[in-house]
Amino acid sequence: MRIHLNKWFQRFASKEGIDDTSFCDAVWRAERGQRDADLGGNVMKQQIGRVGEGKSSGYRTIILYLAGTRAFFVYEYAKSDRNNITKDELRGFKELAKHKLSYDDAQLLSAVRNGALGI
Numbered sequence: 001m002r003i004h005l006n007k008w009f010q011r012f013a014s015k016e017g018i019d020d021t022s023f024c025d026a027v028w029r030a031e032r033g034q035r036d037a038d039l040g041g042n043v044m045k046q047q048i049g050r051v052g053e054g055k056s057s058g059y060r061t062i063i064l065y066l067a068g069t070r071a072f073f074v075y076e077y078a079k080s081d082r083n084n085i086t087k088d089e090l091r092g093f094k095e096l097a098k099h100k101l102s103y104d105d106a107q108l109l110s111a112v113r114n115g116a117l118g119i
Contacts, residue, residue: 002070002108003027004117009073016059022048026061027071041094042066042101048076060084064097070108072100072117 003023005013013023026046029035037045044065049058062075062085074096075085085093103111111117 001027001031001068003073004070004108004112005073007116007118009076010118012076016050018048018059023073026063026073027065030063030065030071031067036060039090039093042097043090043093062093064093064100066101070101072097 003020005023012018026048030044030046035044036047039045039062042065044063046061046063047058048061059076059078061073064072064074074093075089077085108117
């Protein structure tokens with residue numbers, strides 16, 4: 001399983017002090033069927049806790065997810081900031097999932113090398 005963060009998400013995680021363990025845990029839970037919300041089209045929502053706090057007071061993350069293969073963390077929001085993503089945002093994430101999850105190894109490597117994705 002490969003886990004990637006887009007550039008925007010990398011800045012967010014760094015600013016908030018969220019470490020790689022949180023991302024691995026979110027994907028590990030998804031791999032075991034413990035998804036907070038399956039939004040369809042290989043898009044899911046998982047909670048990640050704030051540093052020193054639980055998941056319920058943390059962040060909602062949008063993940064483009066292909067079981068057993070790869071996961072792209074692409075967006076987050078605090079539940080205290082907004083209730084959910086919009087229908088238009090969901091449509092956009094589903095289109096992005098089609099694109100990103102179809103990357104072959106060479107395309108992934110290129111995206112990592114040019115800084116668009118992190119590992």
